[in-house]
Amino acid sequence: MTQPILVIKDMSIVFSSPDEADIEAVRQVDLTLTPGKTLALVGESGCGKSVTARAVLRLLDRNANIPRGSILFQPEGEAATDIARLKQDSLPLRAIRGNQISMIFQEPMSSLSPVHTIGDQIDEMMILHEGLRPKQARERTVALLDQVGIPGARQRADAYPFELSGGLRQRAMIAMALACTPQLLIADEPTTALDVTTQAQILDLLRQLQSDFGMAMLFITHDLGVVAEIADEVAVMYLGDVVEQGSVYDVFARPSHPYTQALMSSIPKMARKAERVRLSPIKGTVPAPKDRPVGCAFTSRCPYAFEPCATIRPERTEVGGGHHARCHLLTRQPVEAVA
Ligand SMILES: Nc1ncnc2c1ncn2[C@@H]1O[C@H](COP(=O)(O)OP(=O)(O)OP(=O)(O)O)[C@@H](O)[C@H]1O
Ligand SMILES: [Mg+2]
Known part of the structure; x- marks a missing residue:
């Protein structure tokens, strides 16, 4: 059996505020991510999907705390790391972010810089994390832009994000997330803002890339249709609790909550x-x-x-x-x- 790449165990997330009582936004969540498989996190707005995903990269707001539980990366390996206990801006956390685990968002401009060309931004990831020389990096960037279905990849590498359509920007963000061949890709509603046709194309692309790269995927959506299309496993969240989880087949055939x-x-x-x-x-x-x-x-x-x-x-x-x-x-x- 394939070993899991990330195991979230008994994790709670609490937000504090100076004037109000602490809010437990996520309570005692258990999730397991496996290479080559997709786990969908589904539930209504505010139930804690994004907060759970951001915790994996420790991208939570400053008033957040993970008082209990663990987020074990490569749990079976010698270098097993509890991400929940890493210090912000520590070397191991920076090595994981964007490199071994990367994230794509609903709004591509939250991860793309408006003042750099998409090629320069993707090159930079490879130069920073993998020590490639600029020329090598650019060759890989062009190949990657091609792989995510951007036509005329070599020329488009010199485009600024605002020069691309919404669908192409989304593809450029996916290319950037994949620049360092992550072992886990977290996708937070990456297709919600797109029209139905582009949404279907991006889902196809992610499925194809997953089979090419063999990465695990945590896919957040509030759309059960998307779950059926892309996921192997599903976890249903309600107000910070995972109320039901299992294979998509079992949960759809026999919803028990x-x-x-x-x-x-x-x-x-x-x-x-x-x-x-x-x-x-x-x-x-x-x-x-x-x-x-x-x-x-x-x-x-x-x-x-x-x-x-x-x-x-x-x-x-x-x-x-x-x-x-x-x-x-x-x-x-x-x-x-x-x-
Ligand atoms: N900085 C913060 N301080 C206090 N509470 C917060 C903070 N950030 C998030 N929350 C709370 O955490 C809860 C979960 O939010 P989250 O963004 O994870 O929801 P979601 O399931 O992703 O919803 P959506 O579908 O709208 O994206 C919400 O009740 C939200 O108000
Ligand atoms: Mg969200």
Whole structure:
């Protein structure tokens, strides 16, 4: 079996503020990333997807803290590193960032500099991390721009980001993230801002690059259609909790947490197009993290909530091989028949 490249264990992320109580934005998350495989992190806005991803590169805001848990990079190797415990700006962290683990974002301009050509920026990554000479770097940059589907790569290398269309900018950012052949690529909603056709092309590209490079991928999206298309595994987050995780096949075939079930039933079914389709959006809104109940975070919106839900946090329960959910319904004792 392939060894994992990154194991997040029992990780919590807390934000502090001078005037308010601390906010636990992510609680006790367990995730495993494997080479050649894609794990999708899915959930509504504010549930902690980006914060979880940024923690892996320690790119959290200054008021963030990882008080418990670990983020083990290359956990089985001799150089196993707990990223959660590395010092900001330390040498090992800088060696990992952009080199062994890199990240792409919804908005390419958050990682591309507007005042340098895309070629210069990609060259720079290779010169900095891999010690290539400028000429060698440029050859690799051109090959990479070509590989991510930028036509006329040699000429386009001299373009500034603002001279490219949205789709090409996204491809340039992907090329930059891949410059040092990372072992893990984190993609935070990389296709959300694109039109449907470009979105499909970028997903195809990422799939192709993953099979060329064999990297692991953590893919963040709020779109279950994208999950089905790109991921092998899925983790569903709600208000900082991973409420369900497992292979895409298992979770889609047998969603076991009421939140996952609600997300699934809010997707319009193509097959029912001819009928009057009634979407069933999830009732209510996600509470703010500071108002999260002690027990299951989904209690206030759950149609099946019963006595322990608001007060006792459900355990992570195995539903089938490698498929888990946190829901009291899974451990509920059947009511004994009255004699
Ligand atoms: N610097 C901060 N201080 C306090 N709380 C923060 C800070 N940064 C993020 N949060 C909180 O962490 C929670 C998770 O945010 P996150 O950005 O990870 O959500 P998300 O799932 O990525 O949502 P979206 O789909 O909108 O991108 C939110 O409730 C947010 O308000
Ligand atoms: Mg986000």
